Amino acid sequence: MKNNRAIISVKNLVKNYDAFEAVKGISFEVYEHEIFGLLGPNGAGKTTTLEIIETLREKTSGEILVDDLDVDKDASAIKRIIGVQLQAAGYYPNLNLTELLELFGGLYNVNINPAEMLAKVNLQDKAKAKYKELSGGQKQRFSIATTLINSPKVIFLDEPTTGLDPQARRNLWDLIIEIRNNGTTVVITTHYMDEAEQLCDRVAFVESGEIIALDTPDHLIDNLVASGFERKKEVKKANLEDVFINLTGRAWRDN
Amino acid sequence: MQQKYNNTKATLALAKASFRSITRSPSAVVFTLAFPLIFILVFGFLGSGGTKIDVAVDPKSDMQNPVIAALQKIPMIRLATNDTEQNINSSLQKGNYDAVINIQKNPSGLPAYFTNVTYTSASLDKGNILKSVLNELTYRLNMVNQVPAVTEIRASTVTGREYRTIDFILPGQLGFSLLSTGVFGTAFVFFSLRQNLVIKRFFATPVKRSSIVFGEGIARIGFALLGALFIILIGHFLFKFTLINGAVTVINMLIMALLGLIVFMGFGFVVSGLAKNESTIPPISNIITLPQFLLSGTFFSINAFPNWLQPISKALPLTYLNDAMRKIAFEGAGLWDVKHQILIMLIWGVVIYAVAVKTFKWE
DSSP states (O other): OOSOOEEEEEEEEEEEETTEEEEEEEEEEEETTOEEEEEOOTTSSHHHHHHHHTTSSOOSEEEEEETTEETTTOHHHHHHHEEEEOTTOOOOTTOBHHHHHHHHHHHHTOOOOHHHHHHHTTOGGGTTSBGGGSOHHHHHHHHHHHHSTTOOSEEEEESTTTTOOHHHHHHHHHHHHHHHHTTOEEEEEESOHHHHHHHOSEEEEEETTEEEEEEOHHHHHHHHHHTTOOOSSOOOSSOHHHHHHHHHOSSOOOO | OOOOOOHHHHHHHHHHHHHHHHHTOHHHHIIIIIHHHHHHHHHHHHHTSOOOEEEEEOTTSOOSSHHHHHHHTOTTEEEEOSOOHHHHHHHHHHTSSSEEEEEEEOTTSSSSEEEEEEEOGGGHHHHHHHHHHHHHHHHHHHHTTOOOSSOOOOOOOOOOOOOOHHHHHHHHHHHHHHHHIIIIIHHHHHHHHHHTTHHHHHHTSSOOHHHHHHHHHHHHHHHHHHHHHHHHHHHHHHHOOOOTTTHHHHHHHHHHHHHHHHHHHHHHHHHHHHOSSGGGHHHHHHHHHHHHHHHTTSSSOGGGSOTTTHHHHTTOHHHHHHHHHHIIIIIOOOTGGGHHHHHHHHHHHHHHHHHHHHHOOOO
16 A cells, blocks of 8 residues: 555544444544455444445444545535445345346446446346345345446445355455455455455454454564464464365356 | 436436336236226126026917017017926026016917916016016007007107216226225335335435435336226226226326325335334235225225215225216316315325325335
8 A cells, every 4th residue: 555545534433322332432544445354243333333434324423534525514425436235235126137237327327337347246147137046146246246336436345255155255355356456445344354364455353342453464463473372273384265175166156 | 527416317217127126026017907907807797788687488388479579689688498397496486587487379369378477586676677578568569550549658768878887897996906006015115125225225325315215106106007097998998988088088087096196105105114024014004905995986886885884985085086087987077077086185195194204214
């Protein structure tokens, strides 16, 4: 990251649900063109934080800028420059993928070529398929295609690889890296540390509504090692997932 | 690079998507088209018959006589000439035959024939009609070659517009189709879009909430009006449904359909907000649609209901839609002539949308 311009800046963000403090005054910045990971256990406040930045949820207090636009004043301008993939979003019933993309094109006011969009996420063969007929990995790739419609500056991916098999997961990593290389900033949440280590330029650990660490994966690991930490079992040069991929092949499985 | 965001474009994209979705949804097609068409077909064929009187001819009758020949020319009377005596008697008791007729030549001269009629208490009203048909027939046969001594009745009937069963049934079915489409369709679609987070995903785009409501509304109204047009045209061309002023009548009916649909969609919005889960939508919707189905003059005129029921009938919006539709189609009323009905529907609309604003949920 040559120029560390903050495309998202969050200052003292607080979100209370009645008496429950879901987010307790967190601050962080996401730099342009990086893949930024929000890591943490379920209920830590990752999705809430994401949805507040996405202007889908009201915050209790704090200040958030997305590409210098304020979430309080410019929500609709922010929506036009971001792409959002929700954890469990559904799509309009009875429509095929091409028709769904046309719909989103209309919602974003952009003229798109659905076939081109599908080709970007390697779903060109599924143009006439319905969303519910897709496999888990295909659904996630389609969701990502809908986030790219408005050529956004930032996309938000909420647990995109949860429930996918190793091939589908790696395939999605490649897609995410490609999107970043095309100049889009990516904010991602995940439970998988190997994924964060491979994919993310910087990660923030969220726990009980607070950020307890924020750095590059390398630095965080080095710091832990420097503090004298040692794994109980000596690390081998490959792990079981490498064996799995090696045996079953890297090719994408659709069924 | 940023052009101004165009809400109309987003609304139309939603309307297009929703319209496609509706045409592929079996329940929408069944409620809007299939149900009303089935009822119209059934009543269309039932209604074309009019009153028929079934008369059996006793096998012991003399068949070569002018009475039988005259009866056969009367369209209202269906003569059964080759049934057995046993079968005739049992059918008579069940009311399957309305009467049996036995004609004998008079061996002793004049009158040339005796006509013996046996009526059945199982079908007294039709027996009475037959009685007057026979009296009239006898009179005419007896008058042949005679000049009346006192007076001759010269009756004539003004040719009126024929009010067929379809003229009553079709507007009722149309109204009910609009009611079901408006209530069930709207309730299901907004509930499921909310439940499946489709709306939440929409909210992540720059689209306005009003565009979502309008887009859905345009699609549903467009579909229902096409359905209504289809039903009217099928009724008109297959079953001679009366459209007194032709195209103008159709346009007036579609305007009423639009008004009715908007009111009924308000009920749908309320139901989608009240429903806690998908399976509570049908019962809540039925509470709204069934009473109107039964009490709003869909199948029978509300005049046929007991007095204590009539105020309830007269409070329901579908009653006024049906009433206005019948006046427009059969009597050729213009929209101004049904302003009373329109006013009551508008009041319903204001009330129901006030409730909908309170109960509707986005998330």
